[in-house]
Amino acid sequence: MEATASAKYLRGSAQKARLVVDLIRGKDVNQALAILRFTKKRAATSIEKCMRSAIANANEAAEKANISIDPDDLWVRTAFVDRGPTKNRRRVRPAPQGRAYREQRHFCHVTISLSNDAKPVAKGSTPEAEAKPAKLAESKRRKRGGAAAAPRAKRATAKKEEPEAATEKPAAKKASKKKAE
Secondary structure, three states: OEEEEEEEEEEOOHHHHHHHHHHHOOOEHHHHHHHHHHOOOOHHHHHHHHHHHHHHHHHHHHHHOOOOOOHHHOEEEEEEEEEOOOOOOEEEEEOHHHOEEEEEOOEEEEEEEEEOOOOOOOOOOOHHHHHHHHHHHHHHHHOOOHHHOHHHHHHHHHHHHHHHHHHHHHHHHHHHHHHHO
């Protein structure tokens, strides 16, 4: 079962609201609500209201169809933000030396769709396939290859040779002084 809710004419730009919506896409409803509750973005409160409305819509649709639905089984199937109008939201902002800057205040429309169907599995997605990228990332963190590693190795060997050469020089000087005496 799928339920949708949309919130229109929310204050704020669509770009800033997309930052919040990207955090919850594909998550369970409880996890998404927790993320929205503790996100320090202004758009998060209005997106949380839209999410709660979508949950209520799912419960209502289930009751009409005589189906029992558990809200904990719902997950965010799609979530997107569209630009709203900026007409009649143009303001004038005072600027230095008697000038004025035009400013557009933005609206956005948020749409959230919830589902209780099983989450789709990506093609070729197996536990082994998911572990391989983690191993690759881990190996990249441990060592650097290619040209980036070569200068470091040369510097390390050069530093080791210098102290040995420094210890030999004073001994050679002392030997040369003894021969002169």
